[in-house]
Amino acid sequence: MTRIGIVGAGAAAAAATYALEETIDDASVTVLEKSRGVCGRAATRRHDGVVYDYGANYIKSDDDRVVDLLTETLDTDGLVDIEEPIWTFDRDGTVSEGRDADEHKWTYRRGLTQLAKRLFARTDATVHRETRVERLIRETGDGTSTPQWRLEDDDGESWGPFDVLCLNPPAPQTADLLRSAAWDADLRPRLVEAIEAVPYRTVWTGVLHYPFELETPYYALVNTDKAHEIGWIAREECKPGHVPVGESVLIVQANHDWSVDHYDADPESNLDELAAMTADVLDDDRLANPDWTDYQGWRYAQPEGQVREEPIRAAEDANCYCLGDWVAGEPRVHAAVGNGLNVAERIARSR
Structure with a gap:
């Protein structure tokens, strides 16, 4: 043995x-x-009928062995593909069309933790x-x-x-x-x-829920110049089975410097600040006031x-x-x- x-x-x-x-x-x-x-x-959590991936957001189809694992070896029941594209924004919050929408972005109806x-x-x-x-x-x-x-x-x-x-x-x-x-x-x-010697990026993540639907042509926004306090905003409702119709959930990940500076700060204050910045980037004042929130600090989020x-x-x-x-x-x-x-x-x- x-x-x-x-x-x-x-x-x-x-x-x-x-x-x-x-x-x-x-x-x-x-x-x-x-x-x-x-x-x-x-990682995945659930709250009031909502499923949300609050760490890594999806699995890319960049490795044929992993593609075969997901689509041929494992049960594909509940495997879903995010169809909407990823766009970008810069230090000024200017949103632009971005990444190609043709690549697969997989998760599961019950959340990404289903993979393991x-x-x-x-x-x-x-x-x-x-x-x-x-x-x-x-x-x-x-x-x-x-x-x-x-x-x-x-x-x-x-x-x-x-x-x-x-x-x-x-x-x-x-x-x-x-x-x-x-x-x-x-x-x-x-x-x-x-x-x-492996450098790491720290990420403080806010989860923001709203009792209304957002109308945008993208799944997520990524800050390409790494000069904005927010690095990533994703719409969890773009994942089939995650968010009930008529609601929205945003996964907002702060950039490394902001996350390090605010890691041990009051979570409610952090969430208020992230919500206000999100409202500014998406040009929607309603987003400054989510009706429920969640958060997670990832001290060792991503190796660089x-x-x-x-x-x-x-x-x-x-x-x-x-x-x-x-x-x-x-x-x-x-x-x-x-x-x-x-x-x-x-x-x-x-x-």
Whole structure:
């Protein structure tokens, strides 16, 4: 039996878990996730009959393997495509026609988190939620046995041993785990240094609901010059099944600088400010007064660079694999899924 421990239940981990059980006959996968949900920043909430993706907004069709996974392998019931295009706005709030509307922008009627749920459901993996891993332990044995990994959570419980370890948290959290790991290896400081060097964008997100429909020709607006306090405004009602007829929900993501400055500020004040700026960009005063709101701060929202490959691959010689969008070097759900599939292939080849 090949025992595999995975820290984090994001999109990359879900894809890797599925692929590992497909390619390794005797794989036994245990996933430890600190939160109550799965799929990481591809997250979904529900409120008053509304479904909304408040982190990542959709899955692009930029990887043929991911396209096949969504449209051929997984159940397509409830898979929906956003038909409206993405337009742009600049630092002055001037809106212009933007991106090509022909590319697929997929989610699910029940929300984007369905991606990980459906992948895990096709496996025999055990997923333990609300289990925060605090320490990694490399057990070298007596010199005759193969070294293995153990994990300790914040309640002091030990998990393992595992023949293979996969790390799916954002790069800064992965670096923290490796920095404090009981792993006597010359590689470890170099690996930590490489992972720490990955820059991240912080995003504070507001969810704004209105008891009326908006009439615009686009699904979302993206700030292309990165000079506006808002980076992204998306209309959740463009996703079939998400918002009841006659209502609107806007997902408003602030830019990095604003998010850092306001991260620990009063949420209601942040929401008021975002609503006012949204009303200005969309030139609709009604939007300054949503009838209900929600919010989420993402301290490690999107990697803005790729980790150096050499130390990551060197760690794989010790059966320690890093995976996620920060390893792929592209802050997109399809990139995370593709990276999870790649990592699973390398693990399978090493068995």
